[in-house]
Amino acid sequence: MKVSVCVTLLLLCCISHAKAVTVESCPKAAGSFIQTQVEETVTLTCVTDGSMDPSNQNELQWYRNGDLVDLKEENRLYRSSLCVQPVTREDNGAIFTCQLKGDASVNNSIELDVQFPPDLNDTEEVFVEETSNVVLSCDVLANPPVTVAWKKDDELLDLTSGSYKTTNNGITAQLTVPKVKRDVHQGTYTCETTSSVYGIRNKTFKVTVEDKVLKFPLGPTIAGVVVVVCTIIIAIISRRDQIKKCCKLN
Structure with missing residues (x-):
């Protein structure tokens, strides 16, 4: 998911009202939801209420699922725009919230309803x-x-x-x-x-x-061979004197 900052005036399709900030969106929102498809583009623009005093109290912030979105300075006062481009499956259910930096209680949110098919056909x-x-x-x-x-x-x-x-x-x-x-x-x-x-x-x-393959029990077999070899060596060492006598007689 790529979130890019839109600093120019964009053609907007819908306006949903809040107490002191307004979120405008394209495509058109149904209440607080925007239905879209993967690979499409969603434009969100937040503006302050015209009745508010023109001051730094009007500075705007955007959050995506509670995480602050980095905005350029010129995209924070009075009007702030975001573009979600392209929309991905991971954007389904993502909540974008615009709020006043000086008063977090003044906010408005939009949730993305991204439609996408199952990843099949192979x-x-x-x-x-x-x-x-x-x-x-x-x-x-x-x-x-x-x-x-x-x-x-x-x-x-x-x-x-x-x-x-x-x-x-x-x-x-x-x-x-x-x-x-x-x-x-x-x-x-x-x-x-x-x-x-x-x-x-x-x-x-x-x-x-x-067909079921009979797996050769390699581990137990190696252990068995080692035991047999060690037994033979020990037997030879313990009877070395008898072996020497037999060799001399022959």
């Missing part, structure tokens, strides 16, 4: 050993929220069978397949989201089930 190759578990994850964070469905080979999964487990916290949707079997679970899975704003979007997982 394909992922997944390889899993038979009898292992596999977890498929997709990013479903969106505004407005989306509904999520899981499919296998273009057919809706029967999530009541107990063969699959799903979770969705509004940010990530996951499908867990426990104890994978090649003849049952290998195939193409789809995480499909539906939205009244963005329509249908999906992410595809091509799941390949491989």
Whole structure:
């Protein structure tokens, strides 16, 4: 998110009134909310009430989610402008507050309602050993929220069978397949989201089930070899005299 300072008079779409400061915005605000899209530009301009005395008491400050925005000196008196350009997903829910530096109780705020789709529309190759578990994850964070469905080979999964487990916290949707079997679970899975704003979007997982590999227990094997070697060496040392006698007789 980039916040740049606008020092020239801008074409404004809406005026929302406050007690002593007024926040003007483009695009038009609905109450204290501005609905916009990612990659768009939002312009905010704060002006002091004309009835106030012209003095340094009219110096303005901008805050974004409680953090002070750095303004040039010429953009603080009577009229102060900000540009949010470009708008990003991280700007959703951001609250911009304009207030008098000399009286923080004189303020006005605008909240951004940024609409954005889920980040999907790609394909992922997944390889899993038979009898292992596999977890498929997709990013479903969106505004407005989306509904999520899981499919296998273009057919809706029967999530009541107990063969699959799903979770969705509004940010990530996951499908867990426990104890994978090649003849049952290998195939193409789809995480499909539906939205009244963005329509249908999906992410595809091509799941390949491989033969289970018997893992060689390297650690225990090395330890066993070391024990055997040490035992042999100790046996040789303890019987060295007998070995020397046998060698002389031969």
